[in-house]
Each structure stands twice: as structure tokens, then as C-alpha cells.
Amino acid sequence: MLLETSYLGMRLPHPFIAGASPFGYHLDTVKRLEDAGWAAVVLHSLFEEQVSMVREGRIAHMSPDDQRFAEMIEYFPKQSDFRYGPHEYAEHLYRVTRAVKIPVIGSLNGHTRESWLTFAPLIEQAGAAALEVNWYEVNTDARASAAYAEEELVEMVRDIKGLVKIPLAVKLSPFFTAFANVASQVDEAGADALVLFNRFYQPEIDVTTMQVVPRLHLSTNAELPLRLRWAAILCGRVNASLAITGGVATPHDGIKAILVGADAVQMVSAVLNHGPSYVTVMRTSLEQWLDWHNMASIAEARGRLSHRTTENPAAYERANYIRTLHSWGVPAA
Ligand SMILES: Cc1cc2nc3c(=O)[nH]c(=O)nc-3n(C[C@H](O)[C@H](O)[C@H](O)COP(=O)(O)O)c2cc1C
Numbered sequence: 001m002l003l004e005t006s007y008l009g010m011r012l013p014h015p016f017i018a019g020a021s022p023f024g025y026h027l028d029t030v031k032r033l034e035d036a037g038w039a040a041v042v043l044h045s046l047f048e049e050q051v052s053m054v055r056e057g058r059i060a061h062m063s064p065d066d067q068r069f070a071e072m073i074e075y076f077p078k079q080s081d082f083r084y085g086p087h088e089y090a091e092h093l094y095r096v097t098r099a100v101k102i103p104v105i106g107s108l109n110g111h112t113r114e115s116w117l118t119f120a121p122l123i124e125q126a127g128a129a130a131l132e133v134n135w136y137e138v139n140t141d142a143r144a145s146a147a148y149a150e151e152e153l154v155e156m157v158r159d160i161k162g163l164v165k166i167p168l169a170v171k172l173s174p175f176f177t178a179f180a181n182v183a184s185q186v187d188e189a190g191a192d193a194l195v196l197f198n199r200f201y202q203p204e205i206d207v208t209t210m211q212v213v214p215r216l217h218l219s220t221n222a223e224l225p226l227r228l229r230w231a232a233i234l235c236g237r238v239n240a241s242l243a244i245t246g247g248v249a250t251p252h253d254g255i256k257a258i259l260v261g262a263d264a265v266q267m268v269s270a271v272l273n274h275g276p277s278y279v280t281v282m283r284t285s286l287e288q289w290l291d292w293h294n295m296a297s298i299a300e301a302r303g304r305l306s307h308r309t310t311e312n313p314a315a316y317e318r319a320n321y322i323r324t325l326h327s328w329g330v331p332a333a
Helices: 027-036 048-058 067-075 086-099 115-125 146-163 179-188 221-234 251-260 271-275 278-292 320-325
Strands: 005-007 010-012 016-018 040-047 104-110 132-136 168-172 193-196 204-206 211-213 240-245 264-267
Touching: 005 240, 016 179, 027 040, 027 086, 027 271, 027 278, 040 048, 040 086, 040 211, 048 086, 048 104, 048 278, 067 193, 086 104, 086 115, 104 115, 115 146, 132 146, 132 278, 146 168, 146 179, 168 179, 179 221, 193 221, 204 320, 221 240, 221 251, 251 264, 251 278, 264 271, 264 278
Parallel strands: 016 040, 016 264, 040 104, 104 132, 132 168, 168 193, 193 240, 240 264
Antiparallel strands: 005 010, 204 211
């Protein structure tokens, strides 16, 4: 009771969810998450490029047989490098949902409003409790406006809402000029949850080989404040549930997420670092903390420090920036 929360219309025994990660690849590892006590699990994503390659033999309208795009296509992982093709993904999801009792959230990851979206109903039919869509675009075209990028995102939400009945979570980027406005539009388009934020893996420069290379670093809680700020600003202003993903590394991080208004807290790096049993540390610490503060449930803590309810909303605004700069003392002469 103490930790019960509602996320995407589902009652969860506590707010800690295992986010999309390689734990989703195998039924056994999903079962380990369930046995450890995670409230729900998000499967790893099925990527737009996988679907469009299988359905149309192309990636973003580029055919691998077209020499103009050969280099670009070459950079994507090969179909055989993905653990599951689109139909295997749906079959895997079906097997997982039959085998575990916790809600299993399917995940699609893409950047266009094209035919790959019609795969969403297969995720629903496979038994997913909900669908999370990770929308990740790098807009390199200087002629493409912010308004166009936002419209595509919002229309994608409408498209998917028209295709499935299961709840829809949208995993968002923080890189919008007016994020609160974009979040409100996504909310109004029918998203049932906003997941803050997608974590962007930046390309690394290898100075030895002079190549641009991909490199994955697990997160630290240095990434959390950006999420806390925007959850705090959106709390009470959108109908959608709020989830935080990115930089929740310790029990205190989880408590902060609740205080700013998160309904659910997704974790990946901490699970990869400490193993699935880390959820017990998160839960018991949250329980103890509520107890110390004489709170009977997390409902009493949730959103206490949101932009709307905190005594000092300016702490989330520009004033915080100036105050923070001024908090640094004068260096010794
Ligand atoms: C190895 C690895 C694989 C991931 N795969 C996916 C994925 O398939 N889809 C997705 O939306 N996010 C994926 N993520 C991102 C996580 O779901 C999560 O949003 C991100 O790691 C931030 O959370 P954290 O700080 O708790 O790690 C992956 C992360 C890692 C480390």
C-alpha cells in the first residue's frame, strides 16, 4: 500500500520499473527481473530500420542496392546483428507476456511517421500491457524547422493512438526549444505517459584511428537533474503519467524522482551495475524514508517539490542558474 502507484493506468506495487535494456533479450533475464521484484519491465526496442528493411527492403527510403546510400546503410547494424527481426520480436514478446505476471511494455524506436508504425498493433496483439515509443531524430537538415520536427512527433502520437488501444508511453528528448509546450502537445495528442528523457549516445572521436566511433557509457546520477527539473515543471500540468529514466543510480535518486512528481522510475544502468536485486534496496530505502517523514504512502511525497507546489518555483527557472553561478566562492588571489 505504502508504495503503490499508478502508471499508464496500471496499478503497480511500487514505482520501480526495469527500463528498456538487454535484460529484455531473453525470457530468463526478464524472469530474473520479475523474481527480483521489479514492478514492470520495458522490453528492448524494435527499431524502425528493422521493420522498414523487412517490409520494404529499404531504410528511410534508401535501398541498399543504391550506390548513393551504400555507405550510409553500411553504418547501420546488419539485420542479422539484431537479436530479433520484427516478427521474432512479436513472438518473443508473446512468450514473455505468457511467462511472467508483471506488466511487460513493448518498445518501438524510430523517427518517421511511416509504415513501420503499423507494427504497433502486433505489439498489442502479442500481449504487451502498454507500448513505449522512443522517438529519436537527429535533425541535421538546416532547412527542417523546429515546428516541423514537433509536428511530426505529435502526429506520430496521434497515428499510434489510432492504431492501438493499449496505453502509450512516449520516451522524449529534452532537446526542444520549448519543451513544456512540446510535452503538452504530446499529452493532448493522447500520450498516456511521458518518459523523461531519452539518453543520447554521442559519437566519440578516436584520435588514434581518426574515426568517429560509437561508445556506450552507462549513466551516472549527474544526468538526473535535467530529468528532475522537467518532471517538476510538468507535474500537475499534463494528464499523462510521468516516468523518469536516466541517472537514477541510488535510493536518494529514486526519492527525488517521486518528490518532483514521477509516477514511475525506470532504471537500467543501475541494474546492469548491481544486478536485478538492486530493486530491493530501492524499495526498502523508499519505505524507510517515508517512514522517517511520517508519510503513509508515496502519494504524500509525490510532487511535493514540483514547480507548482514548491515554495520556490524560481528554483526551477532562470533564477536557479544565476544563484548557482553565484554559489561558487571567490578564488583565492
Ligand atoms: C545497453 C543498453 C541498451 C538499451 N536499449 C534500449 C532500447 O532498446 N530502447 C530504449 O528505448 N532504450 C534503451 N536503452 C536506454 C535505457 O532504457 C535508459 O533510458 C537509459 O539507459 C537511461 O537510464 P539509466 O540511466 O537508468 O541507464 C538502453 C540502455 C542501455 C545501457
